[in-house]
Amino acid sequence: MRLALGALxxxxxxxxxAPAPLRFVITDSWTMPMVQLERGKPxxxxxxxxxxxxxxxxxxxxxxxVLPRGRVQNAMEHGEVDVRCYAAQSWLPHQSGDYIWSIxxxxxxxxxxxxxxxxxxxxxxxxTHQSIGTVLGYSYPTLQPLFDTDQLxxxxxxxxxxxxxxxxxxxxxxxxxxxxxxxxxxxxxxxxQQLLSVALLQEQHVGCYVRNDPQVPVQRILRTLLRMKMxxxxxxxxxxxxxxxxxxxxxxxx
Numbered sequence: 160m161r162l163a164l165g166a167l168x169x170x171x172x173x174x175x176x177a178p179a180p181l182r183f184v185i186t187d188s189w190t191m192p193m194v195q196l197e198r199g200k201p202x203x204x205x206x207x208x209x210x211x212x213x214x215x216x217x218x219x220x221x222x223x224x225v226l227p228r229g230r231v232q233n234a235m236e237h238g239e240v241d242v243r244c245y246a247a248q249s250w251l252p253h254q255s256g257d258y259i260w261s262i263x264x265x266x267x268x269x270x271x272x273x274x275x276x277x278x279x280x281x282x283x284x285x286x287t288h289q290s291i292g293t294v295l296g297y298s299y300p301t302l303q304p305l306f307d308t309d310q311l312x313x314x315x316x317x318x319x320x321x322x323x324x325x326x327x328x329x330x331x332x333x334x335x336x337x338x339x340x341x342x343x344x345x346x347x348x349x350x351x352q353q354l355l356s357v358a359l360l361q362e363q364h365v366g367c368y369v370r371n372d373p374q375v376p377v378q379r380i381l382r383t384l385l386r387m388k389m390x391x392x393x394x395x396x397x398x399x400x401x402x403x404x405x406x407x408x409x410x411x412x413x
Contacts, residue, residue, distance in 0.1 A: 180222035184240040192400040244367035263364030271358035281357040292334025
């Protein structure tokens, strides 16, 4: 009996000593510098570092769930994960469930990009019968009317890196990219090979949202994100990967 009671006490103490992990969701189509996945697990990247630092400062372990983009919101709604970052409320107009949003953490532009020999600026509305490199499942509100009328055509790739590879190979004249991915991709190219932005399509502010659950330290998470933003920590993380002063992220991900 004493042994049984002792074992129960140890189990109870272990459960008290080990706080529940903070479960982050990661989309499996993310690429560097956002996240690098190896054998289905994140190992580095801007968003990975932000999430890991957030959990550390909140005082709980970080747990990462890598999911297809189509399953992300369902996992949030069913309580399988606690925090989703790199999101905007406008992307989820019919969001169900009880969530609390953080302050905006990054400013997101959609950039029309091209190879180095193209004009310095381009008006997308003046383009006709062009295939535009895009990411499968992403929406691009500025270009959508042109897609709807078949003035322009989407050429979808699974992720942003593949979009950039295709334009570098000359398979498309134009594509849509986010600033992080463009800067990261260009770092490995000679100056005369680098891809260029020729139009700013739109900008949005993106952040994180958290399940409003009593077992999730929601307010600590939100306060920590605010502190990370105001202290410049998030900008420092970005500079580790792509340098400069940019705090921008990319194409709209529903």
